[in-house]
Amino acid sequence: MSETFVTAHAMRLAPGRSAFVTHTEAPIPEFNGPFLCDIGQRPRSYGTDGTPTSARPALPLGRIKPLRDRAVAGFLRQTGTEVMMTEFGGMGVEMAAPAAAAGVKLHVHFHGYDASSHLRFPKIVKAYQTLFAQAEGFITPSRFIADNLVGIGCPADRITVVPCGVEAENFPPSSRSPGLCMAVGRFVEKKAPLTTIGAFAKIAEAHPEARLDYIGDGPLWEEAKAAVAQAGLEDRIRLLGSQPHDVVRKTMGEASFFLQHSVTSSNGDTEGLPVAIMEAMSAGLTIVSTRHSGIPEAVIEGESGALVDEHDLDAMARELDRLLADPDMAAAYGAAARQRLLEKFTLNHAIDKLQHAMGLA
Template sequence: MPVKIAFIANQFPVLSATFILNQITGLIDLGHDVRIIAYTDPQEPRVHPDIEKYNLLARTRYIPPTPKHKALCLMKALWLVISNFHKGPVELLKFIRMFILRRKGLSLSRLYLLLEFIEGDFGIVQCHYGPVGIDGVFLKDAGVKAKICTAFHGFDMSRYPLTHGRDVYDDLFKKGDLFMPISEYWKKELIDMGCPPEKTVVHRMGIDLDRFEYCEKDLDPAQPVGILTIGRLVEKKGHEFAIKAVAKLIHSGHNIEYVIAGDGPLRESLEALAAHFGISDRVVFMGPVERDEVVGLYERAHLFLLPSVTAADGDKEGIPVVLMEALAVGLPALATDHSGIREIIIDGKTGFLAPERNSDVLAERLQHLLNHPQQWPAMGRVGRKHVEDNYDIKVLNRKLESIFEELSEGH
């Protein structure tokens, strides 16, 4: 039976957040009424083709910006309550009570959010990231009847609790209906933080396998080995250690072309690092790449490299989607034993794991792969099968549909 589902997002649409987009479009394909409520439109220069294909902007409502002056906020809130009171008197009376009791975190933005749900008749509210789940619990306190589900990914389980305290989700754990970490690693951490185990289920992000055609990798001795990294140029992606490892192998005589796709604040310093090691002619900084370009990069590469690290501010990965994509096309992958990555990279079978921030071990693992190209096809086959079994978005969306249907029926 179709369910009316609201996705709450801080920003929408975000080109890199394909894992959220895939859930939205998958549930629409399965016949459900999906709406998106977002706080901001990032107005990126490029958007995913599915935004237009599914006419998702017509399904999206944006929370208006909040005035800077407190008096203006109060006047606006009063007007919104009076003009909308007939639509949801119970919910707005609860909001007024929370205001009188000076509830922490109450804001004009949350009032706008509440107004989107007063007449929405949603069965499920899907909140991606823990802080958005806190907003979802506010809706429940205000009388919204929908079930509140929260997906936990990475920064919301690492950096956010470090800066806001490990009790930051206590109220969410008490009142939320379902918690869906994307890995077993984060499930254990959630339960350690006090999340009810009986309400916690791992639900992985996935990819559309139809987009990523499997092809066994082999090597022409006359061509350089193509090593590929895809990801934003930020600290937690570990590009610094990848460049150091690649430099060590190039200086030892290996014929390598290292392609780095993505952009970010560290680009200038990473380009300077490649120059420092004298390998600027062997390292290609692609900058941001289009969706179709990404598939071509996977096809031309021989090996995939992603040495993720815990950033200085505590930020961690979830399970990077690019690792799913790389394995799906048959690329052996070298990554770090970081967060839930060992759940996708089976050490010695789909690729190799190395310790964080250790370019020497990265270089050793890479050298093994470079010296044993005959192992690539077997790793590629195991990797593809692993993704088919665990990260197929169509299978995962049907599982999510079942979870939502059962939850909305009160089971």
């Protein structure tokens, strides 16, 4: 449910003409078309009213893959599906056989880890190379991710770069509460939450009005909590944990700065183009982030945000210090970011590109 682009694609690519296939027990709540669920175990299909249309067969796990392939292919035929898009490269590999059996054109949407850290595994690379000959087209959220795929043999002319996009109306210009910084994301290595907290702590004394609201949780949560305590900033850095998207929107409607120190993790995992960055652009926040993956493709350094090298805590602190000291410059960055979002990175832009790439327009 945190991957809001999945909901957007399901609801907007072909309204009223879509079917949904998922590993989970139920589809997204807003989707009211036919769906096939639990394909990782024993598939069961449902009609538009949510009533099961096929029983869950009791078979040993060793026979799940052929069962799943037959079930998915039958579901695609039953629903008259002509074009299929999978979210993430691994699902593209899984869906290639049933899509071919049903005569369905397959498009594979890569997002981040599936075209970064996963490329370190020869078996996955080999599976992708087979997929490159099977699928109709490939979609990536950034040129950076596209180049990763080209590097292992994906034909460049079959890749379409489509940032996921956001609904700008859901993220109107912020009221820009003075000094309020925010960050959103899992407390994992590639988000570098400790670096973000460290950079804020470094400038906290010079800017007593500044405060940081950090939304998210994950394996680095306890270390982050300890870092805040060690800096003596419990009253100015609030670790809010995982929150509903409504809370993210509300916070973006009040904050002035958006901080995200994305890095390449030790296992090679990278971002694609973070949706949270684009949401912050829509809200007109002043972005302080890194020269990482697709981020520089959205944030124009020195014009619509400030970017620093990965792992450079001191540089992030300097940029934050500079912009906190110059509210007019910070506001100008935020206004330029929103304008750029409206011109290139809305959900409407993304859906239009996807529809054309997949022949749905």
